[in-house]
Amino acid sequence: MVSSQNLPTRYLVSAPGKVILFGEHAVVYGTSAIAGSVNLRTYLLIEKREDGMLEAYVPDIGLDQPVKWNTELFPYSKVEDDKKEEFNEELAESLKSLAEIESDKPATVRQQQSVACLALLYLFTLLSSRFPETKRGLTIRVRSALPVGAGLGSSASYSVCLTTGLLLNFEYISLTPDSRGAELIKKYSFLAEKIIHGNPSGIDNAVATFGGAVLYKKGSMESLKGYHENIAELPFRPFRFLLTNTKVARDTKTQVANVRIKFDKYPEIIKPILDAIQNISDHFKTVLINEDNNITQDTILEDLIDLNHHFINSLGVGHPALDKVREITAQFELHSKLTGAGGGGCALTFIRDGIPDVTIETVKKSLSLQGFECFETLVGGHGAGALVINDTITAQEFMEGGLEWYGGMDSWHYFV
Numbered sequence: 001m002v003s004s005q006n007l008p009t010r011y012l013v014s015a016p017g018k019v020i021l022f023g024e025h026a027v028v029y030g031t032s033a034i035a036g037s038v039n040l041r042t043y044l045l046i047e048k049r050e051d052g053m054l055e056a057y058v059p060d061i062g063l064d065q066p067v068k069w070n071t072e073l074f075p076y077s078k079v080e081d082d083k084k085e086e087f088n089e090e091l092a093e094s095l096k097s098l099a100e101i102e103s104d105k106p107a108t109v110r111q112q113q114s115v116a117c118l119a120l121l122y123l124f125t126l127l128s129s130r131f132p133e134t135k136r137g138l139t140i141r142v143r144s145a146l147p148v149g150a151g152l153g154s155s156a157s158y159s160v161c162l163t164t165g166l167l168l169n170f171e172y173i174s175l176t177p178d179s180r181g182a183e184l185i186k187k188y189s190f191l192a193e194k195i196i197h198g199n200p201s202g203i204d205n206a207v208a209t210f211g212g213a214v215l216y217k218k219g220s221m222e223s224l225k226g227y228h229e230n231i232a233e234l235p236f237r238p239f240r241f242l243l244t245n246t247k248v249a250r251d252t253k254t255q256v257a258n259v260r261i262k263f264d265k266y267p268e269i270i271k272p273i274l275d276a277i278q279n280i281s282d283h284f285k286t287v288l289i290n291e292d293n294n295i296t297q298d299t300i301l302e303d304l305i306d307l308n309h310h311f312i313n314s315l316g317v318g319h320p321a322l323d324k325v326r327e328i329t330a331q332f333e334l335h336s337k338l339t340g341a342g343g344g345g346c347a348l349t350f351i352r353d354g355i356p357d358v359t360i361e362t363v364k365k366s367l368s369l370q371g372f373e374c375f376e377t378l379v380g381g382h383g384a385g386a387l388v389i390n391d392t393i394t395a396q397e398f399m400e401g402g403l404e405w406y407g408g409m410d411s412w413h414y415f416v
């Protein structure tokens with residue numbers, strides 16, 4: 001039996017969102033994509049409790065009240081100890097009724113809340129099963145600076161926070177330098193992503209775990225060697241981007257499923273489009289590595305942004321609001337594309353070197369007049385991190401405090 005006697009009981013955990021530069025959707029079919037972490041993060045506070053209950057505060061998805069479960073009711077017998085890292089459909093099915101949220105909110109909102117709870121219950125049951133029942137009780141509190149369902153990887157950031165907090169609490173990993181920690185976080189967060197997304201490529205949770213700017217390809221990512229082969233760090237200069245949230249709601253699961261329908265119906269047409277997207281990612285990588293003239297790099301990046309946007313639109317995941325962002329930014333000779341799953345959500349606008357701040361402010365103003373929300377971001381930065389936070393803040397301070405403050409704390413341990 002594992003002893004938790006001398007361990008800290010409270011962790012603060014965080015993970016970034018992501019932005020996909022090139023290759024969303026195509027990456028689900030095994031091509032390469034280029035993505036990086038953004039400086040908007042999710043934070044999770046996890047603490048032990050004595051009464052064997054699991055309680056979750058997840059206000060960002062419209063759950064005004066905490067949700068509480070008796071952990072004795074969870075189906076631990078469904079956990080297969082030797083296959084924990086594979087997705088266990090039976091375990092997910094048997095937890096579904098416990099994860100259901102009853103409220104007078106619209107069905108789509110309840111569905112989003114239920115899958116977020118299901119991801120928590122799934123990981124909790126999986127990872128707590130080797131602990132004595134009396135030591136399983138937990139409270140988790142989640143807050144995020146990321147817009148939910150807008151293409152910036154809010155679900156992966158949430159999944160990685162859940163995974164990191166639970167792995168720490170149930171002593172699978174610790175806050176010591178050890179590359180195994182990041183691998184485990186990536187593997188288990190992928191299971192949570194499967195619950196939320198259906199058929200994820202793994203790019204979002206890989207970026208939320210490892211941070212940085214990466215060239216990602218789906219593949220055998222079981223070993224550390226696999227990690228190096230499949231997620232290469234890119235020699236990224238600090239490119240500036242404007243992110244525009246069109247506030248058109250959509251969910252990734254549906255967008256990915258719609259592309260699948262097209263692919264199955266017209267494989268001979270869709271396959272070459274996916275290949276072309278692969279070539280965009282490859283070309284960009286070559287330019288990053290071989291071209292040291294910033295102006296040339298910027299011009300090529302703009303061409304590739306346009307090409308990628310049109311290819312991806314042809315897969316049926318565009319939206320008039322995203323085209324509006326392109327139209328407005330084009331008036332200032334800036335290039336934009338949808339980012340993430342599309343169908344609404346966010347557009348990404350590249351700000352090449354030398355664009356005056358006053359131009360950017362005017363662009364932002366024009367976009368805001370459409371009801372869109374804009375923010376600037378740099379791509380790259382830390383992945384999943386954690387720290388022990390026994391006395392530093394109260395739960396209430398965490399729920400009510402400014403998120404930027406946590407990021408600035410200097411004792412973060414990053415897993416990469």
Ligand SMILES: Nc1ncnc2c1ncn2[C@@H]1O[C@H](COP(=O)(O)OP(=O)(O)OP(=O)(O)O)[C@@H](O)[C@H]1O
Nearest residue numbers: 112116144149150151152153154155251252340341
């Ligand atoms: N802060 C959060 N708290 C709890 N659940 C969250 C949070 N953020 C995201 N989720 C879960 O993730 C879902 C949103 O995932 P979805 O993949 O549709 O959007 P996204 O991750 O923001 O976009 P993309 O996958 O295109 O980057 C929510 O409905 C919810 O279930």
Ligand SMILES: C[C@@](O)(CCO)CC(=O)[O-]
Nearest residue numbers: 024025200201202340341
């Ligand atoms: C649309 C998609 O390519 C990116 C979503 O952020 C889906 C995935 O890769 O899992």
